[in-house]
Amino acid sequence: MDLDTVRTFVAAAEAGQFQQAAAELAVTQQAVSKRIAALERNLGVRLFTRTPRGAQLTIDGQAFLPHARELLRVAERAVASVRTGRRPLRVDVIASRGAASGLMRGFHRAHPEIELDVVWLFGIERAVDALRSGEIDASFRAVAAPGRPLPEDIDSVRVLDEALQLLTGPGHALASARSVTVSELAGHRIWMPGIVPGTEWAAYYDALVAEFGLTIEATGPNFGSDALLDTIADTPALATFMGGQTRLVWPAGHGLRRIPVTDPTPVYPHSLLWHRDNPHPALTALRAHLAATTAGHDAAGTWRPGWVMPR
DSSP: OOOHHHHHHHHHHHHHHHHHHHHHTOOOOOHHHHHHHHHHHHHTSEEEEEEETTEEEEEHHHHHHHHHHHHHHHHHHHHHHSTTSOOEEEEEEESSHHHHHHHHHHHHHHHHSSSSEEEEESSHHHHHHHHHTOOEEEEEOOOTTTTOOOOOOOOEEEEEEEEEEEEEEEHHHHHTOOOOTTGTTTTTTTTTTTOOOOSSHHHHHHHHHHHHHHHHEOOOOOHHHHHHHHHHHHHEEEEEEEETOOOOOOOGGGGGGGEEEESEEEEEEEEEETTOOOOHHHHHHHHHHHHSSSOOOSOTTTETTTTTOOO
């Protein structure tokens, strides 16, 4: 059904005259008559009768009027849902408990008037495709891993260098340490079943292993963070890395330890990615918020892979 004919019908019904409806729609009276006639042919009924005082709705016209108004309201809502600035800002944070999710919570607290859709996408290729298609407006990623340069139409800015910590159970040899150096981790088994080959986080840990000679194992199925914590708590031979801003809660009986890593401190580089032509006004607000609230980068005594893009 053509919405212009429906809009013309509603205008004529509310005005009671084709001439007045034509003036409101900025068309000729002849155009109004043709649109009404076309709608009547489409519906197979008469919608108006002509009287000396103008146009009067028939019984069928009266029945159709509320539905015609609803059609126009639905059409307006459909347009508004994709109109820049009137739809939610859609941001990929990778996972619900990570640092990026925390950054978006901070943005939401600072700008509660901005409507958000937060999504979790797997892998940078998926995120870049979503940015280019308009499925999302921004994504938090580590860039740019070897062999995975960012396309020219994708912009990025470093927003957070997140320090890694060592997570151990109470029986681990390093459990009582107030901090550990990277060199002290050599020979210890670090278990990280969430590392998936081809991802940007796999590239990060490959670089960490190559730089410091660590032993990182990604064997076994990944049953999620709760199962990982259970295993670390019960297995003195295993430890794992965890971002300093990762938010996890575990049972008190687990006795887990989060231990700072030093000399140097490995940091995971989070960048915000967006499509260069994205006009969403809230994207500018997000970038400004992150620039004003996140800490500096490339601090002394820290390490990140050589492929990490500068700020």
